[in-house]
Amino acid sequence: MKTNEIAGYENLSKTRQNIVKRLLENLDKGYVYSSTWTSGVPESGITGKKYRGANYVTLALESMVEGYTDNRWVTYRQMSDRGWKFKTDEKGNNRGRGRGVPIEYFELRDKITKQPFNRALLDGMSAEEIQRYIDENVYPVRRSYIVFNAELIDGIEKTESEISDKNLRIDAAENILNYWNENESKIVYGGNSAYYSVLRDEIHLPLRNKFKSQQAFYATALHEIGHSTGNEKRLNRSLKFKFENEEYAKEELRAEIASMFMEADLNIEPSEKHIQNTAAYIEEWKAEIEKDPNALFAAISDADKIAKYVIGKAKAYAAENISADYFETESYDLASEEAEAKTEETIEPAAETTAAKATAEMLRMSDREIFERAKNLKSGDNFEKLYNGENLLKNIEKSERSLMRRLAIYCGNDEEQVYRIFKTSKLFDDTKPNSYYKKMAAEAIEFAKELLPEKTDASEMPANVQKSVSAIQKNELKSVFAIQK
Known part of the structure; x- marks a missing residue:
């Protein structure tokens, strides 16, 4: 079908007209994505930000058709501001002429x-x-906006394509599957069909060895995960429809595009499933797009939400639980090494062992980062001594306050974080009420606010702090860091 025969085509923006035109051309050839597409996820050549949604589809399709291997795109103004120009062909013709792509x-x-x-x-x-x-x-x-591919531009710096390690890509995909199986929809393996059971909120997949390739397995798994986000406790889409009707086609369309987006986010090569679809599936797509091209963009918008939701949930879960097992193992290994080197009379753990145990208790990445930064500062050895329970100031309350204030300098205004990290230290006494330490944490935050210039970069402390504060504050700072003259 010609584009002028598509309902409402003339009312679409240029960006959307381009998507419909390119996609229908590909569908006529028997595929959605070409097997020759290797440029990666389209991104801004200036900021490095990845394009999403319809813009992603637009530039990906254009890259396939034109055979671009560079995934960067820039506007003409961005080119001019940097003194870049279009390349010319062997006849001296401007290679950028007529090659701009509209995005919105x-x-x-x-x-x-x-x-x-x-x-x-x-x-x-x-x-x-x-x-x-x-x-x-x-x-x-x-x-x-009109953007141009970096391959058309003279002066833009060449960059090696960032192809992540295959094992890391597999790990990222497996993390999503594991998270989904444990926390969202149970994944059941076996049988000959892949489907999502709305009634049971289960994803059913054939055994992995039934798939032609690893990419095909992940594409199918992500497709079914996409369907499962329609559950009322997730993105709450209506999934009650008869097979092969209009709503079913729309749901298949959004799930398929979502799995493409997720594969791209994970840097997984386009699977055979996305390169060579069945004729019936392609005809289903074509019929839906030709009938109502806006259905395609509604599907793209929904697919973008699905991909962000799935990957966002998996990443958030990983961030909360990251490396807990690793730190426990690290702590055990360090403790074992220390035990071998000690006599029976030695009962105090080494500082390294305590530090490892501390990070094992700190499940939040931000807490571990604060701990490491404070530990590696000037007079960081005194920080570790305080953290390991040494009463450096000969007064336990002053030592507690000193450790709290050290942490407060790096915790911004987060009293809870100061208290949370302090609680993992040897100075923490669980016989004292929580209100005692929380009040001390609040005082430490107020101290840090008064002590530090508003725009001081925490990475420059404490040397920068010592240059900025008054003589009285310097004396207080010496107490905080237990600095000896």
């Missing part, structure tokens, strides 16, 4: 002032309040 963004504007919306107004609001405020006070404005 939506800018939020205030309904009253008509100016760009100030997102700071949403600070402190709940999700429901934010949605209600935006519905009542904000409207979107579509902005279009």
Whole structure:
């Protein structure tokens, strides 16, 4: 079918017309994504930010058709500002002429002032309040830009494509499957079909050795995970429809695009499933797009939400639980080594062992980072002594306060973080009430605020601090860090 025969095609933006045109051309050839596409996820050649949603699809399709191997894209203005120019062919013709690709963004504007919306107004609001405020006070404005692939540009620095280690890519995919199986929808292996059971909230997959390739397995698994996000306790899409009707086709479309997005986010090569689909599936896509091209963009938008949701949930879970087993093992190994080197009379653990145990108790990455930064500072040896329970200031309360204040310098305004890290130290006494230590943590935060310049970079402390504070503060600082003259 020609594009002028597609319902509503002329009302689409140039970006969307381009997507429909390219996608239908590919579907006519029997595939969605070409097996020759190796450029990777499209990104800004200036900021490195990855394109999402419809812009991702636009630039990916263009890269396939044109055979680009560079995944970077820039606007003409960005080129001009940096003194870059278009390359010329053997006849001296401008290679960029007619090769620009339209992409689009939506800018939020205030309904009253008509100016760009100030997102700071949403600070402190709940999700429901934010949605209600935006519905009542904000409207979107579509902005279009023309971008050019880096292969057309002379002067832009060459860059080696970032191809992540295959094992890391597999680990990332497996982490998603493991998270989903343990926390969301149970994954059941066996049988000859891949499907999501709405009734049981289960994903069913054939055994791995039934797939032609590893990529095909992950593509199928991510596709079914995409379906499972429709459950009412996740993204809450309607999944009650008859097979092979219009709603079924739309759900298949969004799940398939979502799995493409997830594969791209994981740097997994396009699978055979996405390169050579069955004729029936392709015809199903074509019929839906030709009937209503906006259905494609609704599916792309939903697919982007699905991909972000799945990968976001898996990453958040990993961040909360990252390396807990590793740190426990590390702590055990260090303790074992120390035990072999000690006599029976030696009962105090080495500082390294205590530090390892400390990080094992710190499940949050940010807590471990604060601990490591404080430990590696000037007079960091005194920090470790305090942390390991030594009463350096000959007064246990002063020593507790000194350790708290050291931590507060790096914890911003987060009293809970100061208290949380302190609680893993040997100075922490569980016979004292929590209110005692929480009050001390609050005082430590106030001390840090008074002591430090507002815009001091924490990475420059404590030397920068010692140059900036008054003589009185310097004396107090010496107490905090137990600095000896």
